[in-house]
Amino acid sequence: MPLSAISKFLTEREVATLLRIAPSSLRAIRARQEITFHRIGRDRGRVVYSEADVQRFIERHRRVAAAEAA
Numbered sequence: 894m895p896l897s898a899i900s901k902f903l904t905e906r907e908v909a910t911l912l913r914i915a916p917s918s919l920r921a922i923r924a925r926q927e928i929t930f931h932r933i934g935r936d937r938g939r940v941v942y943s944e945a946d947v948q949r950f951i952e953r954h955r956r957v958a959a960a961e962a963a
Contacts, residue, residue: 900943900944900945900946901943901944902931902933902941902942902943902944903941903942903943903944903947904939904940904941904942905919905920905940905941905942908942908947911947912947912951922950923940927950928942928946928947928950929942929943929946929949929950930942930946931943
């Protein structure tokens with residue numbers, strides 16, 4: 894697999910900052926299964942989000958917001 898195919902992963906704090914929401918709001922979005930995440934490590938592991946998944950989430954919600962404004 895070429896290196897360009899490997900996604901960069903973001904932490905919960907990084908994604909929350911990017912979306913301009915509280916980390917607890919991001920956890921609620923995750924619990925509603927509105928955004929894809931991955932667990933890295935043993936047991937429950939650390940939660941991370943791929944940049945591609947975050948971008949898809951942003952695009953999906955941008956369309957919803959634009960449609961509601963019309």
